[in-house]
Amino acid sequence: MSTVTDHAHHEDDHHHHAPSGIKRWLFTTNHKDIGTLYLWFAFIMFLTGGAMAMVIRAELFQPGLQIVDPHFFNQMTTVHGLIMVFGAVMPAFTGLANWLVPMMIGAPDMALPRMNNWSFWILPFAFTILLASLFMEGGGPAFGWTFYAPLSTTYSGDTTALFVFSVHIMGISSIMGAINVIVTIFNMRAPGMTWMKMPLFVWTWLITAFLLIAVMPVLAGVVTMVLTDKFFGTSFFDAAGGGDPVMFQHIFWFFGHPEVYIMILPAFGIISAIVPTFSRKKLFGYASMVYATTSIALLSFIVWAHHMFTTGMPVAAELFFMLATMLISVPTGVKVFNWVATMWRGSLTFEVPMLFALAFIVLFTIGGLSGLMLAIVPVDFQYHDTYFVVAHFHYVLVTGAIFSIMAAVYYWLPKWTGKMFDITLAKWHFWCSLISVNVLFFPMHFIGLAGMPRRIPDYALQFADFNKWISIGGFAFGLSQLLFLWLLIKACRKEGEPVSDQVWEGAEGLEWEIPSPAPYHTFETPPVIK
């Protein structure tokens, strides 16, 4: 196993020492550098999308139109959604995969380092194009991140072409990232790292990567149809030409629902790494976790129409999609039960990553349960397109996906920098975020049930009080993230106490056996797996 010394590796070494400054980052093929780039990019996008959320919440602070006009408001909700999904959550997970997958499976780097560089560096272009469209005549996309036809085709502005182009680039980036992850996991595992020994983060990412290559091309297809419908006279979604606008929704959600799991499966992997560490106990039901993840991924392909119960479907179809959707709660439940069982009779401590992981379990479960309620067709007719839905998907995406990413950053940051982060600041960040995020999203359940539709810039008076609270929660949550920014800057400047190789008492896995900070090159000689 010691024959892994070769030409390419010397070249990499050389690159490491020679270019510095901007060139190091532009031309890097090192998985750790690229992981860092992805994570910072995701964080910048998180703040950008967050700033748009602040505009939305400021407008909704009280009834009446105060700050923005409705057309711009729609652009804000649309671009906020696109940025958070494609710019924040997905790149953050790809960044974590870049940093961690090779370290966890004992590989020296990702399998396709040059493609790795490309898949990152096309992202900033995609988002520059998207954001630039906001400043052009007619404004940016204003049809919701779901871009339902014909609002996004016949009735949209000319900048739709830029939207389509940028979504294409985002899609290509994700696909390249996913291919890289799959090839790395299949071909680069250290000897003895069998499938059922892989950490769950690797497992969940492998399944996510397969979902990505299965559905991102479908997204590319549907945006292409939007483009040709709008500019080249086709009629995929135009009834006058024999098309069907409802078909758009079927194709979109065929991508869209697996996409939802793309944004949550890696989170399951993260939580499955953190909870055992701070419980000082092995993960309960490893095998059932793997099977549950796989069945969630498979089921995600047959539930798409639960996003469109009100479009008018035969009863049989409605019943099928309702039952399939409810079925997903079984494997998801298994995961939550396994985490709780892992904690049961453990030896618990509550370091910052654990705090975020615990908040994840509780709040994600709340989001999951409201999702179960949304699956019930007759009541979905009442919930559909109200703030109840907004509350639901923000619970699973913000306190789910985003909290898991924060947990992951706090968990592995000392390994990356070699220094413990500022714990006091981190605890402030946690508690401020936890309280404000609930002030922000919990009352949305109430106004949703009381009948406030989503995506409206102004609302009837009975929703006024809760909206005020929601906006205050929103501002507080936004400001809390500045604490995180400050903490990350301090961490990158290598402030703090040096940490041991294991960092956390109870942490297990290959990444905790290498030195802290993780050297630029790791596992050039494959490790021996016990």
Place this chain on the structure above:
Amino acid sequence: MQNNSKSELNKDNGKMVIKLVAIVIGMFGFGFALVPLYDVFCDLTGINGKTSNTAAVYESVEVDESRTITVEFITRTNTGMPWEFRAQTRRVDVHPGQMSQVDFLVKNPAGRDIVGQAVPSVSPGTAAIYLNKTECFCFNHQPLAAGEEALMPMKFYVDPQLPKDIKFFTVQYTLYDVTSSAEVAMNQG
């Protein structure tokens, strides 16, 4: 598993990338294949109330005199379409299997020649696949010169297989002005 030699590993990686890219291309194609698949799906289940856009052939089926189905017609003109458009008969009672004809009156009051296209939709959607039209103005573009009037026929029968619980269904025709796209097609053809 990590391979022994780097070149072998690169070869394996290359093979795998090719396979994965093939999946990606396949799925991109699948996205487009969903369009005809959706139509097939609609034909089978009547999802969304789409009716067939080709003429059915009347097979002399047995007329089921024991059931009477009320078929209601709604006519609409979409934005930008100045035609007058109405069904001569708003409602007809038919027995399943029995041929019927309904005439639709159109008039183009505008000062220009217009090509119209009627788009049918049936509610409840499940009835759509049992509505067999042997002749319909909605199968083709309908040109009308400025000021011209026409009577457009639609012949149909209801399939006796129609589920027993459906006693009443609605057929809506929306008339669109497709002059510009029809001209483009003419010039190209």
Place this chain on the structure above:
Amino acid sequence: MKKTMSGAVAFLTGILAFPAIAESTSQLDQYQLNLTKGVTDISAEVYDLHMLMFIICVVIAVAVFGVMFYSMVFHRKSKGAKPANFHESVKVEIAWTVVPFIILIFMAIPAAQTLIAMEDSSSPDVSVLVTGSQWKWHYKYMDSDVEFFSVLATQPEQIANKFEKGINYLLEVDRPLVIPTGKKVRFLVTSDDVIHSWWVPDFAVKKDANPGFINEAWTKVNEPGIYRGQCAELCGKDHGFMPVVVIAKEPAEYEAWIAEQQDIQRRAKEEEQKLLAMNMEMGELMEVGERVYLATCAACHMPNGEGLPGAFPALKGSDMALNDMQAHIDIVVNGKAGTSMQAFGKQLSLKELAAVITYERNAWGNNTGETVQAKDVNALVTGQ
């Protein structure tokens, strides 16, 4: 069972809703926390179903979080807890796969029953064609030819925070839909442009209006009253400003109302015929035109006629408004396919059309000095 359930509901709502107790007497119910029960049998069923799901979810959450918090308190290292060694148990794992499955079946059965009842729109007493368009609803009674548009009635000044907001802010329209109580009313829902969604929470009816396609839903309202809802599918700029208002009246009152509407529509037609012979003065046309413009056109073309560049074209200084009068009348009357420009010939009277076109040709420095008369518009509509 039923009693304990409602007790639990009261208890839970009590915890969640501490501010509600103080405020619940106010007319606006600012702290409404729960789904409406509505005014139909179906909406009541939907409410019960919602509460059933909610309670099941709360029970599951309390159980799971209870176990979790128990470990967090009693199994912490600082209390000297030593980690146990178990990490799998086939029995337990099978149990918590099977039990949720059974709970799901228990949830699905009543849901399916309600759904089947909701989707059975056969043998209606009254049918109404509901057509959505950017940003208004159109109602047509299938049995009596009564039809009208229903547009937001809240003053723009209230939205702009210049006037105090009324109690039904954004939930009021100029002409509400009227339906009879105790009768099965079927709604045929469709759209003229983009997808809208017609929603009245009190009826538990929400149906998408798809352009070119027709959907149906039904209701049977038990009590007379005014019920308010909104468009529930993003449909462009003024999606937040197209409410639905439905008035349910006793059948006799409803019949009288329909007769009255038929009479009004007939007289309006006669009025228009008389108008064709007359010429209106520029001053009157401009005055009526400005009112119509602000109510109907200003949402897109803006009160100053400058539009929104890239989204809605300017009228001020536009070639059509300055030169081509026939094209101008045509686009206002018939709309423009594939754009947000609607066919206002169906929405405005001949007089209003003539006035608003005159206004557009003479306001904001568009000084053509021309007037457009009702007969000019009529000539185009009838092709004479």
